[in-house]
Amino acid sequence: MKGRGWLSFLLGLIMSDFVVTAKIQINPPLEDRNDLNESMDQYRLACNYISDYCFEHKCLKRETIHNDLYPILRTLFGLKSQMACSAIITVIAKYKSILEQQHQWIKANFKKPQLDLVWNRDYSLVQGVFSVNTLSGRLKCPFHSKGMEQYFNKDKYKFGTAKLVKDRNNKYYLHIPVTSEVDDCEVSEICNVVGIDRGINFLSVSYDSKGKSTFFDGGKIKHKRAHYKELRTELQKKKTPSSRRRLKKIGNRENRWMNDVNHCVSKALVTNNPSKTLFVLEDLTGIRGATEKVKRKERYVSVSWSYYDLEQKLKYKAQRNSCLVINVDPRYTSQCCPKCGHIEKSNRDKKLHYFCCKNCGYRSNDDRIGAMNLYLLGLEYIKQQTENAESISPCIGVQSITPKCNGSSSEKKNKKGRKSKKTVCTTDQLQAHRL
Numbered sequence: 001m002k003g004r005g006w007l008s009f010l011l012g013l014i015m016s017d018f019v020v021t022a023k024i025q026i027n028p029p030l031e032d033r034n035d036l037n038e039s040m041d042q043y044r045l046a047c048n049y050i051s052d053y054c055f056e057h058k059c060l061k062r063e064t065i066h067n068d069l070y071p072i073l074r075t076l077f078g079l080k081s082q083m084a085c086s087a088i089i090t091v092i093a094k095y096k097s098i099l100e101q102q103h104q105w106i107k108a109n110f111k112k113p114q115l116d117l118v119w120n121r122d123y124s125l126v127q128g129v130f131s132v133n134t135l136s137g138r139l140k141c142p143f144h145s146k147g148m149e150q151y152f153n154k155d156k157y158k159f160g161t162a163k164l165v166k167d168r169n170n171k172y173y174l175h176i177p178v179t180s181e182v183d184d185c186e187v188s189e190i191c192n193v194v195g196i197d198r199g200i201n202f203l204s205v206s207y208d209s210k211g212k213s214t215f216f217d218g219g220k221i222k223h224k225r226a227h228y229k230e231l232r233t234e235l236q237k238k239k240t241p242s243s244r245r246r247l248k249k250i251g252n253r254e255n256r257w258m259n260d261v262n263h264c265v266s267k268a269l270v271t272n273n274p275s276k277t278l279f280v281l282e283d284l285t286g287i288r289g290a291t292e293k294v295k296r297k298e299r300y301v302s303v304s305w306s307y308y309d310l311e312q313k314l315k316y317k318a319q320r321n322s323c324l325v326i327n328v329d330p331r332y333t334s335q336c337c338p339k340c341g342h343i344e345k346s347n348r349d350k351k352l353h354y355f356c357c358k359n360c361g362y363r364s365n366d367d368r369i370g371a372m373n374l375y376l377l378g379l380e381y382i383k384q385q386t387e388n389a390e391s392i393s394p395c396i397g398v399q400s401i402t403p404k405c406n407g408s409s410s411e412k413k414n415k416k417g418r419k420s421k422k423t424v425c426t427t428d429q430l431q432a433h434r435l
């Protein structure tokens with residue numbers, strides 16, 4: 001790993017680790033299940049024991065916990081040496097995440113049988129056989145890796161400490177964090193910019209360096225969400241146990257479906273563009289605040305749009321494909337003319353989803369205008385970053401920049417409009433720089 005890092009350094013490449021979780025089903029023969037269950041149960045009980053100690057002493061120091069509890073974990077719960085260490089690490093990690101999210105001590109409780117397994121020491125997966133350390137010795141059983149075959153390429157992927165769990169239907173799964181190295185995308189390497197406007201009528205509209213616009217229709221989704229909403233309201237009124245059950249079921253189904261939609265859209269965006277693409281999204285951090293002003297009836301549709309989810313999925317897939325995602329300040333992206341830079345609220349007709357520039361007469365769909373302006377902000381971002389070459393940082397994350405067409409006061413408007421005329425059309429600049 002270190003050696004490869006040095007090699008990358010010498011070659012001038014910057015790599016970073018990319019982790020995915022591979023889920024593999026384990027099929028232990030009936031006679032071995034007791035051993036497996038016993039290990040998972042004892043491990044869970046040990047975790048709760050450690051949790052009690054941490055909570056009582058408000059202590060997360062690994063060394064202290066180890067010194068105080070290790071012998072007990074070995075004798076009382078029968079844990080093997082490595083398992084005892086893994087249990088301590090698991091409990092500390094759980095408390096750290098609780099403290100980070102809740103900002104206070106809340107007792108961690110381990111309810112489900114589980115077992116943390118260190119790769120090559122506690123478990124291995126070789127030629128269809130899962131070999132695992134249990135309290136009663138080593139156990140070997142078959143596993144299914146359908147859909148996960150690619151991760152078994154050892155030159156490319158590295159297995160980490162896995163978690164063995166059992167679900168409600170008594171099926172056993174191994175969750176393995178799989179690490180691979182991806183080539184980072186530097187701003188100076190970017191060869192394509194894509195502005196993505198997220199909306200309601202169109203789930204997303206994108207505009208790229210070739211001047212191509214892509215629309216993902218949101219109409220059907222809007223309709224389907226409204227249908228779910230209606231169903232939910234009806235069921236909420238009934239307040240019977242069966243209606244509550246159905247309500248939960250519908251909620252899960254809706255989430256799964258939306259998850260799938262976002263997965264497809266983000267996948268299409270990444271696969272339809274080359275690696276070293278810069279994706280530019282609006283910074284929607286304040287969207288919930290903004291929708292407070294929306295009429296109550298429309299609020300559901302506005303607030304519950306899973307923009308955030310789409311963004312996360314896009315960031316994840318983009319990183320894997322050596323692309324960058326940035327968030328930019330969304331001010332004026334719907335009012336500014338991408339051709340002449342003129343900003344006026346009435347350029348856009350929200351009801352007709354139509355944009356017509358009051359200065360130069362440029363017309364288009366209003367969501368497409370948003371995507372075009374985001375695209376221009378992406379070009380501006382590259383310009384800024386490459387001008388200050390020393391301060392370039394790969395930023396797969398939140399970055400806010402002020403729009404180029406930023407005219408906040410009305411007296412500046414005309415001046416700004418004229419000024420922008422010369423500078424806004426930076427497609428040529430991008431071509432000169434990179435294409």
Ligand SMILES: [Zn+2]
Nearest residue numbers: 337340357360
């Ligand atoms: Zn114009």
